[in-house]
Amino acid sequence: MDKNLIAIDYHVFIKPEYLNHRYVSGNKLRKLKYNLLEAEKLNKKIVLTFGGAYSNHIAAVAHAGQEKGLQTIGIIRGEELKDLKVLNSTLSFSKACGMQFKFVSRDMYRNKTSNSFINQLKKEFGDFFLIPEGGTNEFAVRGCEEILDDVNEKFDYICCSVGTGGTISGLINSSSSHQKIIGFPALKGDFLKEEIAKFVTKTNWELVSDYHFGGYAKINEELIHFINQFKKTHNVPLDPIYTGKMMYGIYDLISKGYFEKDSKILAIHTGGLQGIEGMNSKLRQQNKPLIV
Structure with missing residues (x-):
């Protein structure tokens, strides 16, 4: 063996x-490999994704983006989290890697795949490369x-x-x-x-x-x-x-x-x-x- x-x-x-x-361990490294290569291919400087307060995916995107010199944005489920004086370990790590957060309500978070919500985010953050929650798309599967x-x-x-x-x-x-x-x-x-x-x-x-x-x-x-x-x-x-x-x-x-x-x-x-x-x-x- x-x-x-x-x-x-x-x-x-x-x-x-x-x-x-x-x-950026385990399947997260595999999932992000071709996503980030595609972002570079398209000359995208910003990567935006979604996740919860303890998301492995959020932490992985933050660090991988930092390694690639990309700005990362995390849309975080739970609007109440923005009022925390001390972030949990996952969000603290992600912030230290340079990730910018937008905390949204759970109701709003359910719209994370809708065109209207994505278009609102583009108006707010500019021309970003979108990686879905959990990272799963054709590039992730390839990895x-x-x-x-x-x-x-x-x-x-x-x-x-x-x-x-x-x-x-x-x-x-x-x-x-x-x-x-x-x-x-x-x-x-x-x-x-x-x-x-x-x-x-x-x-x-x-x-x-x-x-x-x-x-x-x-x-x-x-x-x-x-x-x-x-x-x-x-x-x-x-x-x-x-x-x-x-x-x-x-x-x-x-x-x-x-x-x-x-x-x-x-x-x-x-x-x-x-x-x-x-x-x-x-x-x-x-x-x-x-x-x-």
Whole structure:
């Protein structure tokens, strides 16, 4: 096996994409690669995107933009956040990278894909290159197609967490016919199937929607215990929004006999570890165990 893979046991391996960059790690590095190249090609000096207060995507765009010498603008969900005297770690990091924020109400944020809202933003900020929330578009999918390489041909199942669908779309496109791609959505709902179908033509994939733990950014003490025990046992940190739920799901499916006997499973660790601090701040307020 590839020395860049982490063996969990005889059948399960992790591809540690979270180690590919100190700040713009995991699938964010892949998603932004061709987006930023396109921005440069079009001679855009400003990159604008969307996200929540603890968004991995916002932090990644801020740092990647700084590296490329681009001005970055983050449209942040939650108008009340503009009155905070101290920004959280994600927004503080992004601001330090030079990102300019516009905080909008949750109602207004729902219009993030509408032409009228985008046109208003262009009047306010000028001629920017738009990257959608979560980074998923054709350029992001192209970048995520580079996650798998020839060494990964040995695996029967490729597993990944799913947010906006860009990463799994890239994996599907670059997968081999003998492989099955399994996505573990971090959100409720079946709308992701339609989103993924926009970017893929293969049918060797499935979404397993039983491990969202109540929805996006929802967790419980069972998941916290699993994440902490996994790090203690394998020295691999998992985030509570995406990869923790994926690995929990993989282990549960193994126990239920979902995977064919003696098959090899590759789990894509897409990063997102900067979100642990934000989750722990919520857990402290709820007097619940922390992620270590």
